[in-house]
Amino acid sequence: MTNAATQGDLIEDSGQLRAVGDWTLAHYQRLRQLTADKTLDTQQLDLSGIGALDTSGAKVLGTLVGPEQLVDIDHWGSALPQPRRELLRTVGEAMNNMAGPAPAETQRVLHWLDGIGEHVIQLYQQQVLLLSFIGQVLAGFASTIWRPSRWRLTSVVAQLQQTGLNALPIVALLTFMVGAVVAFLGATVLADFGATIYTVDLVAFAFLREFGVLLAAIMLAGRTASAFTAxxxxxxxxxxxxxxxxxxxxxxxxxxxxxxxAMTIALPILTFVGMLCGLMGGALVCLVALDISLLQFTTILTNNIGVNNYIVGIAKAPIFAFVVAVIGCLEGFKVSGSAQSVGEHTTSSVVQSIFMVILLDALAALFLMEMGW
Structure with a gap:
């Protein structure tokens, strides 16, 4: 055998490449250079002339024809001895399993997508559980409403005090201050157009339709839903x-x-108080900063603002109250038994309640705008 054949080579024979010589580690670099930029089909390669063969040579052959073809060596290389076919098949399987780790950027993207998928699944499961719990609550109301002996009036009154009466001062103070802030902002913007008189309309529309019920519901979501869960x-x-x-x-x-x-009863009352206090805050700013008297404020309010705006705002209150109360109670039932779990689900109830209140309010605003109400 010539020196070239001993080193391993590819010889063209009748339109086919024939592997000859020793395909071993000693000649690995030469074999890599020889097969660089070559990709052959198994019908174009004859392995019968190979002398010595080890894993290094088998890897070069795998690069040349593809690892999948080495795994399938029994179908196209049956002329080779069984030990060599076993070696080539093993190397081919190893090369198939050697797909290195994805680049760091790809791993970060995959990890990010995986996290999004987990959160979507958790959100779906949470919403299914919430709908199921709402069904149980409605079924509970349906089964007890016709049985006065099963009404828990003492519990309802106690919860009304905690949910409504005790929350009244903070809701009134919050809406009063927000009403003043809205009036200040409205006056600042409208002054550039010489239309500061419309600050009254801005405050009235904002609190009758949105802020009154929204602020009261968010306050109860943070204050009462967490208490229910705890x-x-x-x-x-x-x-x-x-x-x-x-x-x-x-x-x-x-x-x-x-x-x-109790929350379904309390939130409409708190919403009404929030509307009044928000209007009072706006009226105080109009009186002090814009020289709009209380009489003028109330006159504009009664002439320009329809009662439908009040109805829209107050009608949202029972829906928001029901959702907030149900979420608070559901998270309480999901506690696993430790103090840490109580804290986690209390936080979750506040976040979910506020999110659902804002989401429902946004959907209601879009619907009412399209309906012209």
């Missing part, structure tokens, strides 16, 4: 819910329905 979650952690069920007292009827009913 109360029910603590009972869940202390196994008090299991104790109630064991003595025949359904937690839904005892804990959830009074809270939902």
């Amino acid at each position: 109360q029910i979650g603590s009972m869940k952690a202390n196994e008090e819910l299991d104790a109630l069920s064991s003595i025949g007292l359904p937690p839904m009827e005892l804990l959830v329905l009074p809270r939902v009913l």
